[in-house]
Amino acid sequence: MDSEGVKIVEQEGRLGLQIFDSSLKKYMNPYFVDFSKTFEMFSRDRSLLSQPLLKAIGVKKGVRSVIDATAGFCGDSICFLSAGLKVTSIERNFTLFEMISRERSLFLEKKPYRNLMENFNLRFGDAIDIFGEVEAPEVIYLDPMFPRKKKGKSPKEMQILQELLKENTFDVEEESSRILEASLSVATKRVVVKRPLKATFLMKKPNKSFLGKSIRYDLYLA
Numbered sequence: 001m002d003s004e005g006v007k008i009v010e011q012e013g014r015l016g017l018q019i020f021d022s023s024l025k026k027y028m029n030p031y032f033v034d035f036s037k038t039f040e041m042f043s044r045d046r047s048l049l050s051q052p053l054l055k056a057i058g059v060k061k062g063v064r065s066v067i068d069a070t071a072g073f074c075g076d077s078i079c080f081l082s083a084g085l086k087v088t089s090i091e092r093n094f095t096l097f098e099m100i101s102r103e104r105s106l107f108l109e110k111k112p113y114r115n116l117m118e119n120f121n122l123r124f125g126d127a128i129d130i131f132g133e134v135e136a137p138e139v140i141y142l143d144p145m146f147p148r149k150k151k152g153k154s155p156k157e158m159q160i161l162q163e164l165l166k167e168n169t170f171d172v173e174e175e176s177s178r179i180l181e182a183s184l185s186v187a188t189k190r191v192v193v194k195r196p197l198k199a200t201f202l203m204k205k206p207n208k209s210f211l212g213k214s215i216r217y218d219l220y221l222a
C-alpha cells in the first residue's frame, strides 16, 4: 500500500510508514507510532511535568482538558494524557488518523493504560470545522508543520511527516495563522503554539513564551 510517495506497511495490527533514502537507494526501516515510550518516560520521571510544554498548557494552573488540533503521531497528546488531562486530538490526514486510531485501540485493550485511554478522543477532519462541533475547550494546542529543512536535519519521524504531507505544506505560515485565529475564538482559557525557537510570532505577540532548546511554546491567553 502506498500513499503520496510514502510506503505504508502493516505489522501485528499496527501501520508503519517508510520513506525512500535516495543516497542508500532503499526504503528506510518503517516508523511505527508507539504510545508506550512516552507513557513509560513519564512514569519513570515525574519532573517531566515541569517541561515547558506542560507549563504553557497550564497543567499546574488547574487546566483539565485540551484539544490537540494537530495530532500527527500524537507524541504531544500522550504527554498531555500522562499529565492527567482529558485530550481530544484532531488529525486531517487519513493515513495518520488510521495509524493513531489503531494505536489507541491497541492501548484500550492494555489493562494499565485503559483508564488513561478513556480520557483520549480522536477526531478525523480539519480542526477548524471540528471546533464548531465540540464543547468549547479550555485549551487548544497547535503544532503546525515547520518550514521544511533539508533531509537528514530533521528526526526520522519528522522526515516521514514532511514527505507524507508535502502537498499540504507549501503555505505553512498562512495556514498556521488561520488555525490560530480560529482557536483564539473558541478556547476558553489558552491557546499554545509550538514554533521554532527563532521564528517570528504567528499573527500577533503572545502573552508569554516558554523556551525549549530548539523550539518555543507561545502562549495566548483567551
Ligand SMILES: C[S@@+](CC[C@H](N)C(=O)[O-])C[C@H]1O[C@@H](n2cnc3c(N)ncnc32)[C@H](O)[C@@H]1O
Binding pocket: 069, 070, 071, 072, 073, 074, 075, 076, 077, 090, 091, 092, 093, 096, 125, 126, 127, 128, 143, 144, 145, 146, 161, 165, 179
Ligand atoms: C507537526 S505535525 C504534529 C506532530 C504532533 N504534535 C506529534 O507530537 O506527533 C502537524 C500535524 O497536524 C496536522 N494538521 C495540520 N493542520 C491541521 C488542521 N487544520 N486540522 C487537523 N489536522 C491538521 C497535519 O496533518 C500533521 O499531521
